[in-house]
Each structure stands twice: as C-alpha cells, then as structure tokens.
Amino acid sequence: MKITSAKYLTSAVREEQILRDDLLEVAFVGRSNVGKSSLLNSLCGQKNLAKTSSTPGLTKMINYFLINGSFRFVDLPGYGYAKTGQKHIANWAGLMETYLLQSQSLRTVFVLVDCRHEPSDLDRMMLNFLIETQLPFVVIATKVDKLAKSKIPQACAGIAKSLGIRREMIFPYSSESGYGKEKLLEYLEGVLK
Ligand SMILES: Nc1nc2c(ncn2[C@@H]2O[C@H](COP(=O)(O)OP(=O)(O)O)[C@@H](O)[C@H]2O)c(=O)[nH]1
Ligand SMILES: [Mg+2]
Numbered sequence: 001m002k003i004t005s006a007k008y009l010t011s012a013v014r015e016e017q018i019l020r021d022d023l024l025e026v027a028f029v030g031r032s033n034v035g036k037s038s039l040l041n042s043l044c045g046q047k048n049l050a051k052t053s054s055t056p057g058l059t060k061m062i063n064y065f066l067i068n069g070s071f072r073f074v075d076l077p078g079y080g081y082a083k084t085g086q087k088h089i090a091n092w093a094g095l096m097e098t099y100l101l102q103s104q105s106l107r108t109v110f111v112l113v114d115c116r117h118e119p120s121d122l123d124r125m126m127l128n129f130l131i132e133t134q135l136p137f138v139v140i141a142t143k144v145d146k147l148a149k150s151k152i153p154q155a156c157a158g159i160a161k162s163l164g165i166r167r168e169m170i171f172p173y174s175s176e177s178g179y180g181k182e183k184l185l186e187y188l189e190g191v192l193k
Contacts, residue, residue, distance in 0.1 A: 001185050001186070001188060001189035001192075002185070003043060003044050003045060003067055003068060003185070004068055005066075005067070005068055005069060006044035006045075006046055006049055006065055006066070006067050006068075006073070007049075007065065007066050008049065008063065008064075008065055009064040009065060009066050009072070010064050011061045011062060011063050011064065012061060012062040012064070012095070012099075013060070013061045013062075013095070014095075015094070015095060015098045017062075018062065018095075018098060018099050018102065018103075019064060019072070020102070020104070021105075022104060022105050023070075023071060023072055023105055024070075024071040024072070024105050024107050024192055025071065025072045025073075025074050025103060025105050025106045025107065026071065026072070026073055026074065026106075026107055026108055026109075026110065026188065026191070026192075027073075027074040027075075027076055027099070027100075027103075027106055027108075027109045027110065028040065028073065028074065028075050028076060028109075028110045028112065029076045029078075029079075029096070029109060029110070029111055029112065029126060030078060030079075030111060030112030030113065030123075030140075030142075031078060031079055031112075031113075031114075031120060031122060031123065032078035032079065033078070034078070034112045034113065034114050034142055035112060035114070035142035035143055035175055036050070036075060036078060036112055037050035037051055037052040037075070038050075038052050038142075038175035039110075039112065039140065039142065039173060039175055040065065040073055040075060041175065042173075042175035042178065042181065043073075043181065043184065043185065043188075044065070044067070044073075049065065050063065050065070050075055060077040060095060061077060061095075062074060062075065062076055062077065062095065062099060063075040071107075071192055074099070074106075076096055076099065077095065077096060079096075079122050079126070097129075100129070100130075100133065100135060101133065106135065107136065107191045107192060108136045108137060108138065108191045109130055109135055109136070109137040109138075110137070110138060110139075110140050111123070111126055111127060111130070111137050111138070111139045111140070112139075112140045112142050113139055113140070113141060113142065113159060114141075114142055114143055115141035115142060115143055115144045115146070115147060115152070115155045115156070115159070115172065116143065116146055116147065116155070118162060119159060119162055119163055123163070124163065127139075127163055127165070136191070137169075138169050138170070138171055138187065139159065139160075139163065139165065139169055139170045139171070140170075140171050140172075140173050140180075140184070141155060141156055141159055141170055141171065141172045141173065142173055142174075142175070143174060143175075143176075144172045144173060144174045144179055144180065145174040145176040145177045145179065152172050152179075155172070156170040156172055157170075171183060171184050171187065
C-alpha cells in the first residue's frame with residue numbers, strides 16, 4: 001500500500017479521551033528513544049508528523065494520526081525511560097492498558113525494539129501482555145542502518161529467539177535509509193483488509 005495522506009488528529013492523556021469510534025487502528029509501542037516517532041514519519045513520508053527527539057519527553061499521551069483518510073496510526077506512550085517516576089509508570093500502564101483492552105478496531109500492534117540491543121524486561125512484559133490478551137502484534141527491529149547489511153538477518157533471529165517468537169514476526173527497519181519500508185507497508189495492507 002501507499003500512504004498518500006497523514007495528519008495529526010488529537011491526543012489522549014486521560015482514559016476518557018481515548019477514541020472509541022470504529023475506524024481501524026494500528027498501534028505503535030516501545031521504549032522511549034527506540035525510534036517510534038521516526039518510524040511513523042518514515043512510513044508516512046513526512047518529516048515532522050510525529051516529534052522526534054534525542055531526549056525523551058515525560059509526557060505520557062496517546063497520539064492519533066489519520067492515514068489515507070481511512071484508518072489511524074496510534075502512537076502509544078514510550079516506556080522505560082530512566083527518569084520516569086513510579087507515578088508516571090502507573091499512569092502510563094493505566095492509559096496504555098485501557099487503550100489496548102478496550103479498543104474495538106485495533107488491527108495490530110507494532111512493538112519496536114532496537115536491533116542492536118537485547119530486548120528489555122519491559123519489552124517482554126509488553127509482549128506477554130499482548131499474547132495473554134490475544135492482541136495481534138509484530139516486532140519492528142529499528143535502526144538497522146547501524147548494522148552492516150549482512151548482520152541484519154542474524155540480529156532479527158537473535159531478537160526472535162530472545163523473545164520466544166517466530167522469526168517471521170520480526171520486521172527489520174531503518175527510518176534513516178528506508179530499509180524494510182516496502183515490506184512493512186505490504187504487511188500493513190494485509191492487516192487492514
Ligand atoms: N540511525 C538511526 N537513528 C534513528 C532511527 N530512528 C530513530 N533514530 C534516532 O533515535 C532517536 C530517537 O528517535 P525517536 O523517533 O524520537 O524515538 P521515540 O522516542 O521512540 O519516538 C533520534 O535521535 C532519532 O534520530 C533510525 O532508523 N536510524
Ligand atoms: Mg516519540
């Protein structure tokens with residue numbers, strides 16, 4: 001598929017602000033700084049649709065984007081940032097959990113992990129939650145431009161093994177080079193059918 005239009009819709013910081021209509025949604029989650037905003041921008045072919053930063057923000061909110069006028073990308077709050085206090089973690093988990101448990105039109109969750117690092121305990125928690133609640137998901141291995149091309153398959157296999165999921169569930173991606181973009185858009189088209 002091609003993404004021909006993408007625009008920011010709204011944000012939710014409280015549970016009652018979560019959108020509850022029946023437009024199809026694809027959600028993005030991952031540790032702060034893993035490259036979530038960059039992935040959104042790269043998929044949509046826009047530089048500043050989602051804000052990118054090398055210093056993760058503390059605001060825990062859900063950002064909604066309308067894609068091709070027909071479905072939504074849902075940018076869920078990043079997790080695992082060191083300066084996030086207990087109160088923030090509780091708030092993050094609450095908002096995230098409510099969204100994931102209540103969304104009627106969520107077609108898949110993209111879980112982002114950095115291709116160069118061993119998945120964290122929070123990544124595992126996230127995955128276990130998705131498995132337990134039977135929400136469909138795939139894993140995006142981000143920033144693969146930081147690896148030699150020949151090392152990418154090996155890195156993906158390592159992540160799959162470490163998470164105990166099938167290799168086919170890992171999509172390597174680079175927002176810098178566009179590596180993996182076509183495959184991911186193809187996958188997206190499939191889940192939105
Ligand atoms: N080399 C490289 N850097 C990336 C890539 N994606 C994101 N980054 C960098 O990683 C940092 C965090 O990215 P951002 O998209 O804001 O992460 P977020 O916190 O998960 O939304 C920024 O400095 C980005 O420029 C990528 O594919 N390749
Ligand atoms: Mg971000």
